[in-house]
Amino acid sequence: MSRQIQSRSYLIPIHLDENHWSLLVFNINSKQIINFDSLYNIDKNIAIISNLISILSKYVTVLKGAQNWNFFQNYSAPRQSGDIDCGVFVCQYANEVHSILNMKQFxxxxxxxxxIEDSYPNSFYKNDYYYKIRLDRSRHGGGLIIFIKNSFVLTKSVHPENTELIYLQFRKSGQLNNFIYTFRAPNLKEQLFLEKLEDFIHSINLNEPLFIVGNLNMxxxxxxxxxxSKFADHNDLINFVKTPTSI
Structure with a gap:
């Protein structure tokens, strides 16, 4: 079961052209959608964005009818000068992340x-209510961040080498839990990725509940x-995602 969270705005990062990110902001009160693209590529990507809006309108209750809302490209937002800076720009556009964290609803x-690379200070997106665990890669791609409520007792944090994966062990309400957050780059063979993931799974204590989340591109x-699906069956895992999470 899920609980509907009421908010005035919903921020949706979009992965475009295999190596570019932009940000869609849905304003519930004004029935407006604003696109923040640091390359201003609205003409090139309008078909993809329109398709995404239609899908969100169909499956996300609070965005019902969004395909009929007013759509704008924000041309006053900062524009990137390099060709690899879009991730940082999206983060800057999405400074409402702090507001999301401060709601303490997740x-x-x-x-x-x-x-994000290791030159970014650890104060980046510091928040009073959440621990932050980051796995940096480079400005060219990759990188993970987890925010976990500081009411959880974090007992272990591991970043295996040569794998885009963060493993946490935490205690909540007396229950110890295993949590894996991972990402598979589209150019990494599925079977190789799953073999590494399975090897890691069997290196931890499986007597406690295990949660695996991430963007696996599968x-x-x-x-x-x-x-x-074969991997899940073989490892007695249950998939809770029933609808596509990307297009």
Missing amino acids: DIICFCETK DFSDKIKSNI
């Missing part, structure tokens, strides 16, 4: 492809017996 919040539909 226990764990995860971001992937942060494109098809988990019931129509095909995919690598990820």
Whole structure:
């Protein structure tokens, strides 16, 4: 079961052209959608954005009818001068992340492809209510951040080498839990990624509940017996995602 969270704005990062990010902001009160694209590529990507808005309008209750809302490209937003800076610009556009964290309505919040390198200070997105665990890569791609409520007792945090993965062990209401957040780049072979993930899973204490979340870039539909569905069956995992999370 899920609880509907009421908010005035909803922020949706969009991955475009395999190596670019922009940000859609849905304003519930004004029935407006604003696109923040640091390359101003609205003409090139309008078909993809329109399709995404239609899907969100269909599946997200508070965005019902959004395909008929007024749509704007924000041309007053800062524009990137380089060709690899879009991730940082999206983060700047989305400074409302602080507002989301300050609502304290989520226990764990995860971001992937942060494109943040270790030169960024640890005060980046510091928040009074959440621990922050980050796995940096480079400005060219990759990177993970997890925000976890500081009411959780964090007992372990591990970043395995050569894997885009953060493993946490935390205690909540007396229950110890295993939590894995991971990302598979589209150019990494599915089977190789899943083999590494399985090796890591079997290196931890499986007597406690295990949660695996992330952007795996794999098809988990019931129509095909995919690598990820075979992986889940083999490891006695249950998939809770029933609708596509990307297009």
